[in-house]
Amino acid sequence: MSASLEQLREARARGDVRAMIAAIPYARFLGLDLELADDELRGVLRYSDALIGDPTLPALHGGTIGALLENTALLQIAWDIDLVALPKTISFTIAYLRSGKPRDVYARATITRQGRRVANVQVEAWQEERARPIATAAGQFLIQSAPRR
Amino acid sequence: MSDEPRVVGTLASQLQAFHKIIPHNRALGLEILTTTDGRAHVRLPYRPEFVGDPHTGVLHGGVITSLLDATFGLSAFMALPRPVSIATLDLRIDYLRPATPGATVHARGECYRLTRSVAFVRGIAYHDDEDSPIASGAATFMLANRPRRDARATGEVQP
Numbered sequence: 001m002s003a004s005l006e007q008l009r010e011a012r013a014r015g016d017v018r019a020m021i022a023a024i025p026y027a028r029f030l031g032l033d034l035e036l037a038d039d040e041l042r043g044v045l046r047y048s049d050a051l052i053g054d055p056t057l058p059a060l061h062g063g064t065i066g067a068l069l070e071n072t073a074l075l076q077i078a079w080d081i082d083l084v085a086l087p088k089t090i091s092f093t094i095a096y097l098r099s100g101k102p103r104d105v106y107a108r109a110t111i112t113r114q115g116r117r118v119a120n121v122q123v124e125a126w127q128e129e130r131a132r133p134i135a136t137a138a139g140q141f142l143i144q145s146a147p148r149r
Numbered sequence: 150m151s152d153e154p155r156v157v158g159t160l161a162s163q164l165q166a167f168h169k170i171i172p173h174n175r176a177l178g179l180e181i182l183t184t185t186d187g188r189a190h191v192r193l194p195y196r197p198e199f200v201g202d203p204h205t206g207v208l209h210g211g212v213i214t215s216l217l218d219a220t221f222g223l224s225a226f227m228a229l230p231r232p233v234s235i236a237t238l239d240l241r242i243d244y245l246r247p248a249t250p251g252a253t254v255h256a257r258g259e260c261y262r263l264t265r266s267v268a269f270v271r272g273i274a275y276h277d278d279e280d281s282p283i284a285s286g287a288a289t290f291m292l293a294n295r296p297r298r299d300a301r302a303t304g305e306v307q308p
Contacts, residue, residue, distance in 0.1 A: 054234070090243070
């Protein structure tokens with residue numbers, strides 16, 4: 001079992017969402033965060049000027065919003081399911097609905113189906129209003145869950 | 150493709166614009182290797198801060214997403230008869246095999262269909278062997294009706 005998975009499982013057992021994301025170097029690089037809001041896991045992309053993809057608008061780089069969506073989906077799986085290996089993304093599809101403004105972005109993932117080997121996840125990202133998402137995504141992930149006792 | 154002459158500048162000036170106009174491309178250290186009509190080849194040198202799983206050193210999927218979004222956007226831009234702003238509508242990525250820790254990632258994009266409103270692009274991410282890609286992807290981009298403000302000012306294509 002990988003050290004990262006062990007770290008993730010311990011953080012999950014303690015309910016420590018910050019520790020779950022602290023283990024991921026790329027999350028620190030990009031400014032990805034995780035918080036619990038109303039008992040829901042919520043991904044956050046903290047704004048910085050390095051995230052800009054189009055300064056004329058200005059708008060966030062599509063890749064950074066994609067990274068937030070995928071990261072939130074992965075951590076939702078790790079939060080909901082007792083895993084024996086880190087999930088692997090099979091395929092991930094992002095629909096960009098509105099341009100991302102230069103401010104924080106939030107994301108919420110829902111596991112729509114959990115099979116024995118595959119988890120289907122839907123994610124949406126928003127800024128001012130949750131009802132006005134700036135992007136949505138659907139992903140399929142390979143999972144290995146711990147046997148049920 | 151139209152026969153109109155297009156001002157695309159040198160690779161060095163394209164790269165400068167690519168970084169100036171797109172700060173996140175600079176933050177990632179993306180390098181343009183080649184561009185032609187509707188095609189782009191971009192390189193992403195490995196950095197430890199791109200890692201998703203510190204135990205294995207494998208890149209986070211988000212890095213591949215940013216690389217392909219940038220490469221596909223540049224491919225679409227290189228297909229345009231005149232410079233207009235483009236916005237990603239949709240991006241799909243299939244992860245075919247894990248990225249090799251420590252290795253540079255290359256991406257190639259090809260705009261295979263351009264209409265008045267939409268550019269359709271597909272491509273791959275790979276290390277050394279294009280026949281053994283680590284990811285494949287496809288994207289659609291919406292084209293703005295008007296030329297870019299900055300492009301109008303300089304008369305140059307700015308990816």
